[in-house]
Amino acid sequence: MRNKNTKISNAVIRRLPRYRRYLIELDKKKVDKISSKEFSELIGYTASQIRQDLNNFGGFGQQGYGYSVKGLLNEINRILGLDKEYKMVIAGAGNLGQAITKYALSLPHGFKLTKIFEIDPGLIGKQMEDIEILDYETIVDYVEENDIDIGVICVNPENAQDVADRLCFAGVKGIWNFSTVDIEVPASVALENVQLSDNLHSLAYHMNDLGHTQAAAREAKAKEEVMASRKAD
Amino acid sequence: MRNKNTKISNAVIRRLPRYRRYLIELDKKKVDKISSKEFSELIGYTASQIRQDLNNFGGFGQQGYGYSVKGLLNEINRILGLDKEYKMVIAGAGNLGQAITKYALSLPHGFKLTKIFEIDPGLIGKQMEDIEILDYETIVDYVEENDIDIGVICVNPENAQDVADRLCFAGVKGIWNFSTVDIEVPASVALENVQLSDNLHSLAYHMNDLGHTQAAAREAKAKEEVMASRKAD
Numbered sequence: 001m002r003n004k005n006t007k008i009s010n011a012v013i014r015r016l017p018r019y020r021r022y023l024i025e026l027d028k029k030k031v032d033k034i035s036s037k038e039f040s041e042l043i044g045y046t047a048s049q050i051r052q053d054l055n056n057f058g059g060f061g062q063q064g065y066g067y068s069v070k071g072l073l074n075e076i077n078r079i080l081g082l083d084k085e086y087k088m089v090i091a092g093a094g095n096l097g098q099a100i101t102k103y104a105l106s107l108p109h110g111f112k113l114t115k116i117f118e119i120d121p122g123l124i125g126k127q128m129e130d131i132e133i134l135d136y137e138t139i140v141d142y143v144e145e146n147d148i149d150i151g152v153i154c155v156n157p158e159n160a161q162d163v164a165d166r167l168c169f170a171g172v173k174g175i176w177n178f179s180t181v182d183i184e185v186p187a188s189v190a191l192e193n194v195q196l197s198d199n200l201h202s203l204a205y206h207m208n209d210l211g212h213t214q215a216a217a218r219e220a221k222a223k224e225e226v227m228a229s230r231k232a233d
Numbered sequence: 234m235r236n237k238n239t240k241i242s243n244a245v246i247r248r249l250p251r252y253r254r255y256l257i258e259l260d261k262k263k264v265d266k267i268s269s270k271e272f273s274e275l276i277g278y279t280a281s282q283i284r285q286d287l288n289n290f291g292g293f294g295q296q297g298y299g300y301s302v303k304g305l306l307n308e309i310n311r312i313l314g315l316d317k318e319y320k321m322v323i324a325g326a327g328n329l330g331q332a333i334t335k336y337a338l339s340l341p342h343g344f345k346l347t348k349i350f351e352i353d354p355g356l357i358g359k360q361m362e363d364i365e366i367l368d369y370e371t372i373v374d375y376v377e378e379n380d381i382d383i384g385v386i387c388v389n390p391e392n393a394q395d396v397a398d399r400l401c402f403a404g405v406k407g408i409w410n411f412s413t414v415d416i417e418v419p420a421s422v423a424l425e426n427v428q429l430s431d432n433l434h435s436l437a438y439h440m441n442d443l444g445h446t447q448a449a450a451r452e453a454k455a456k457e458e459v460m461a462s463r464k465a466d
């Protein structure tokens with residue numbers, strides 16, 4: 001059981017979903033118990049890091065028995081708040097909004113997309129994947145009246161802060177921001193930014209960087225061979 | 234200008250796309266020059282961090298003049314490899330693949346989605362957003378023959394490693410993994426994992442955590458008021 005006086009670090013929180021994914025796979029394979037050593041070999045963190053991370057929540061492991069896969073999974077679900085249901089709306093029905101709508105509908109459960117909001121009169125009143133598209137001007141009333149928990153921002157950079165302001169005013173508890181700008185929210189609202197393009201750009205960098213590294217390695221090798229053949233001469 | 238002997242840390246690379254986004258907005262607003270102090274106020278990093286980060290690449294700033302917005306933007310584009318073109322394929326035409334296809338088509342330029350690969354015979358031969366869906370069995374030949382740079386993995390966890398293996402065998406330079414499992418690739422291939430659900434789960438945690446914090450604060454305040462009213466009695 002989590003000690004409520006302890007502030008859990010963000011780094012630990014960020015690792016929990018990863019533990020969870022491995023536990024789900026273990027559970028699918030009918031694995032009942034796992035030691036921190038076995039878990040370490042699987043997930044790549046050190047056994048001591050695993051013990052430390054999981055001790056943050058009171059420690060579910062029994063000395064000599066390892067962790068109960070199902071028990072740990074349930075506990076992590078509870079800690080992450082995945083034992084609850086969340087209602088969400090998407091702002092923006094453009095390409096990004098359509099992509100995230102598709103994605104939201106593929107989420108297992110617990111996260112329910114109820115409506116999409118849009119300023120384009122050509123889209124208002126239509127449906128996207130069976131989800132109704134409403135006039136953006138009505139977003140505050142809708143969010144208030146329907147106790148929406150999460151607002152997902154899929155609009156242009158210019159409009160992202162306005163959407164965030166309205167969503168926060170209307171009382172969402174969390175904002176999932178897919179727009180390409182950083183937004184500001186009150187301290188009482190949780191915020192997660194997803195910069196898919198940052199990730200892609202980082203990939204581009206590493207592709208080229210590895211290219212450089214390989215080119216340098218090939219060069220060094222060629223030079224060595226030249227030197228070796230000179231010596232042989 | 235980049236000193237090729239310097240290994241740039243991953244942390245710096247991860248910050249570059251963010252600098253880039255701010256520079257694009259500044260450029261749109263016709264700002265020519267920016268000092269590290271002004272940049273700091275905008276982006277939230279310290280001025281010294283900004284100078285340090287940008288010095289990694291030889292330092293574009295002139296003492297007393299600040300950074301040229303356009304110059305810095307071009308240089309960051311070059312460093313990230315965004316001055317080149319990349320061809321990519323998506324593996325998986327399910328909900329996730331459809332979402333990422335939508336997203337890929339909204340990318341400004343430089344990243345060109347050419348084909349989607351799928352095992353479901355009901356989808357092979359069809360089109361998704363004008364992109365042809367081909368038989369997954371042909372992915373290796375296609376990637377080899379068309380010099381595909383990036384493979385995007387949007388398949389089920391069970392199949393993700395198989396897709397990664399085939400893509401690497403066929404010679405992609407980078408893998409963008411959207412599946413919910415971690416995959417392994419040779420050191421010569423760049424890899425970026427996007428765990429959208431990890432991000433959403435982190436949001437769920439913080440929504441509840443902020444809830445707790447607020448509840449605790451309200452409790453403390455109520456207690457204080459009770460104490461104060463007792464004293465007043």
